Amino acid sequence: MSETLRHTPLFSLHENYGAKMVPFAGYAMPLQYADGIMAEHQHTRAHAGLFDVSHMGQVALHPIDGDMDRVALALERVVPVDVLGLKPGRQRYGFLTNDAGGILDDLMIVNMETWFLVVVNAACKARDIALMQRALSSECTVQPLEDRALLALQGPQAVTALERLMPDVVSMKFMDAKTGQLDGAEVIVTRSGYTGEDGFEISVPATAAERIAEALLAQAEVKPIGLGARDSLRLEAGLCLYGSDLDETTTPVEGALEWAIQKARRSGGARAGGFPGADLVLAQLEHGASRRRVGLLAEGRAPVRHGAALFADSEGGASIGVVTSGAFGPTLQAPVAMGYVETGYMLAGTKIFAELRGRRIPVTVAAMPFVPPGFKR
């Protein structure tokens, strides 16, 4: 393991639990533990899995003059999301866009009543923070929360396990956020995650991270889960991985993420546009884009992976798209993938072909998520 890799506050815990550590976004992170990716994935779907997501960036936006609406409106200059309509104690998915309507990063925005918490991807956080400091510094301070760790407790039994340590989480609904005491530490809990399961993300002081993780792992339902299963879980849930399924060249409409652009920010809405690339994104919302992110199911058991070219026919012709994520789905016990296709091929049920080791194998465009979500609405 290279010495230049950063460690999260849970590095020692991962090693104690026998994790296989790998480099990810500049951090040494657990790929899997002794049970392996398949078992960890299935444990999360059936019980509860604890993930270390401390490598992600947690950023606090505190209003300079106490006015949350001013910060909300400032944030709306960089994200196409209705931030003004986000109520205290609620969070919302969104993304930063560039002038071409491409996605610079995807993120979560949490209204903490007197400040906003923004959670961004590890690989993008330095740039995101610089961007927010440039764009928002007249309305709020932009402060990376370097002294906090982030845990994700995911799965149908996550609430049962967490409730023993923090009883009032049971009343939370999907995308609710609240502060509270967990094992004597001040924590921020959101009922959310990135596995398609019910669950929580828990921001904790770095100094308490190991103790809280151990307290969660002491619950019978909970096992530690690595990045490998996190990837297969989010893929089965039809959720995008930034850098694979989304990047600066993909727009929200191409990425099938227009559900994250609320009515207020669309043409005719109360605060239409005003974010980078708005002209292009709003036009695509009305008229569509030339390509679209879709789910893909392959015949047989061979996974079709990132980078595989897609074709309309079994031989000849130009490529009509590309696979951006693909793996074997442990819940489905079948290969699952997502990718981009020209919009003429985007409807579920469309039969196309993926290039796999020099051959073209049949794949079917499929609705996502591949596995029904377990969110508590």
Added chain:
Amino acid sequence: MTLYFTKEHEWLRVEGDVAVVGITKHAAGELGEIVFFELNVSANDLQQGDSVAVVESVKAASDVYAPVDGVILEGNPDLAGNPELISNDPEGNGWMLKMTLTNKAQLADLMDADAYAALIG
């Protein structure tokens, strides 16, 4: 009957003119649970180092290379429906293929079990 190992983590059990080939326990452990195995349909008259099969775990695809020159006689018929045999018993029932050896002298350059154990530390 003698066991040989390659630095690409294949093993080779030579029985007369025929070799049984698979991947080592070490390699299987590194790959994680295997979900798919396939011989390269074009692989027949093999040169040492040619890609002869692909093995896929949940996470990634890996090539398997011909440890010596030869011709494929058969793949393990049990792997099509049960590729996890490779994870569970890589140096036994999870064997991948049988091949003839066209250049037996190449065996001298492969490792024995002790040398392989030293390689993987």
